[in-house]
Amino acid sequence: MASAEHHGPLSQFEIKTLLPIHLGEADISFTNSSLMMVIALIGITLFLLLGARRRALVPGRWQSMVELSYEFIVGLLRDTVGPDGRRYFPFVFTLFMFVLFGNMLGMIPYSFTFTSHIVVTFALAAVVFVGVTILGFVKHGVRFFAFFVPPGISVALWPLMIPIEIISYLSRPISLSVRLFANMLAGHTLLKVFAGFVPVLGAAGVVPLAFVAALSGLELLIAFLQAYVFAILTCLYINDALHLH
Amino acid sequence: MAEPERPQPLRDLDRRLKRLRAEEDGGARAAAERGRGLSLAVRIGAELVAALVVGVGIGLLLDSWLGTAPWLLVVFFVLGAAAGMLNVYRVMERMNRTVGDATGKRPEAERNGER
Numbered sequence: 001m002a003s004a005e006h007h008g009p010l011s012q013f014e015i016k017t018l019l020p021i022h023l024g025e026a027d028i029s030f031t032n033s034s035l036m037m038v039i040a041l042i043g044i045t046l047f048l049l050l051g052a053r054r055r056a057l058v059p060g061r062w063q064s065m066v067e068l069s070y071e072f073i074v075g076l077l078r079d080t081v082g083p084d085g086r087r088y089f090p091f092v093f094t095l096f097m098f099v100l101f102g103n104m105l106g107m108i109p110y111s112f113t114f115t116s117h118i119v120v121t122f123a124l125a126a127v128v129f130v131g132v133t134i135l136g137f138v139k140h141g142v143r144f145f146a147f148f149v150p151p152g153i154s155v156a157l158w159p160l161m162i163p164i165e166i167i168s169y170l171s172r173p174i175s176l177s178v179r180l181f182a183n184m185l186a187g188h189t190l191l192k193v194f195a196g197f198v199p200v201l202g203a204a205g206v207v208p209l210a211f212v213a214a215l216s217g218l219e220l221l222i223a224f225l226q227a228y229v230f231a232i233l234t235c236l237y238i239n240d241a242l243h244l245h
Numbered sequence: 246m247a248e249p250e251r252p253q254p255l256r257d258l259d260r261r262l263k264r265l266r267a268e269e270d271g272g273a274r275a276a277a278e279r280g281r282g283l284s285l286a287v288r289i290g291a292e293l294v295a296a297l298v299v300g301v302g303i304g305l306l307l308d309s310w311l312g313t314a315p316w317l318l319v320v321f322f323v324l325g326a327a328a329g330m331l332n333v334y335r336v337m338e339r340m341n342r343t344v345g346d347a348t349g350k351r352p353e354a355e356r357n358g359e360r
Contacts, residue, residue, distance in 0.1 A: 167299050167328035175295035179287055225284045
């Protein structure tokens with residue numbers, strides 16, 4: 001399939017329109033990225049519903065996986081936010097599962113990784129950022145601005161420290177989204193570049209092939225790890241908004 | 246360990262199981278630590294750059310509004326760099342705290358080693 005057409009290492013990230021939809025000026029076409037998101041949603045729903053269907057006292061493998069992912073996020077919230085973090089479980093769990101399935105589905109050959117696009121990751125991060133900021137204002141009102149004043153610093157340094165704190169706060173959605181997108185983009189590009197060496201080198205192509213196999217394992221680890229990092233940072237931001245310093 | 250009422254083969258089995266479990270734990274922990282180090286490296290890079298981007302962005306925006314180019318860009322570039330370092334400092338601080346919490350039983354030297 002790949003040999004006939006031009007297939008560079010970056011062509012895997014191309015957005016292809018599957019169903020053109022135009023709403024006035026806006027282009028809201030259904031693309032391969034949207035398709036993968038829908039598949040991820042269906043996958044998550046099936047995974048959770050079918051896994052929890054039997055409700056066995058001694059869980060089978062599938063039910064164990066469902067319970068594991070549930071307990072993982074519950075534990076994460078308990079450790080980072082504390083007992084009142086349980087209320088935010090649905091939000092964090094949804095984010096975690098969506099990012100995890102996006103990353104994992106991208107590991108299937110010829111599929112598309114929607115988390116490798118900054119539009120997607122930045123939209124997710126912006127939801128977290130705006131949500132957490134609103135949460136902070138709802139919980140603390142105007143006192144939320146005290147978050148930008150570092151404790152234990154003399155008033156003389158406030159004009160310097162407050163802009164730094166505000167920049168640091170504003171950088172959260174950027175670092176959150178760039179981290180996920182850069183990891184996915186770099187990893188998948190590297191995989192394709194090494195895979196491109198395999199046919200070129202002939203018999204010696206075994207070496208890059210072995211490398212691709214090893215890299216695939218590493219990519220699976222990173223796919224999980226980045227979903228975990230996204231979830232834990234969301235928890236930390238919720239914690240900051242609830243408890244300020 | 247001191248359970249004298251257990252017969253010999255059972256005690257043997259118990260000992261072998263304990264040893265195997267300890268080995269398995271060690272392997273899993275080593276892999277998890279490698280992964281954590283990897284994610285930490287990427288995190289720190291992202292934190293540093295993100296704050297700089299925000300600083301430069303604010304500087305450029307204010308400059309084009311107030312017509313003070315390039316002075317606010319310079320000021321906010323420095324502030325952004327400072328914010329980036331503050332971010333990195335916070336990540337490391339948090340990292341040390343969670344490592345201390347999760348594995349409080351481990352010796353101090355080992356904990357310092359994996360920073």
